[in-house]
Amino acid sequence: DADVTQTPRNRITKTGKRIMLECSQTKGHDRMYWYRQDPGLGLRLIYYSFDVKDINKGEISDGYSVSRQAQAKFSLSLESAIPNQTALYFCATSDSVVYEQYFGPGTRLTVT
């Protein structure tokens, strides 16, 4: 089984809808991250969490919110989706900033 899982893997939604992307990990890491990937822009950090009570904004948090339900679960919500939030979203975990991040398989989100 994969160490970092994301659901759904693909989602098409309409403008204005609320959508939640979920991430679960079995690596036992404290740190979890949400990124979005757009063509030519690499990965940009949306939110990150060091533990259940510690959540921080990344460079592009506007229009997004997160919830760290447990050490192993970190959800990303789009309260009112808009077309420019169409992207590939990745969840990642690490046990320290000095070590590599382990990524989930990604969620391809399309907002029409």
Add this chain to the structure above:
Amino acid sequence: AQKVTQAQTEISVVEKEDVTLDCVYETRDTTYYLFWYKQPPSGELVFLIRRNSFDEQNEISGRYSWNFQKSTSSFNFTITASQVVDSAVYFCALSEPYSSASKIIFGSGTRLSIRP
């Protein structure tokens, strides 16, 4: 400021050629970490290597090698005798553990295409 530049947007070579992917970084810290990730067409992100700023030794892993030069702030990645399976987008990344709130900054990626 923390920044990673991968100036090569796309590279295309014929199989068995050697290819080098460039990565230039900017940091004001003396302690930092550099990473390379591979994103094959299937979309997942695969960790390849991590280096810390105190270890400038080059590393070789099979057909892959990495050249870390602090003097030029570069961490280049070379694939020797490239294969079609090496076709992917490759990302270089930088973290500053003591000053940038535990973030890893990614470059924009280099799309590598290996032609048979």
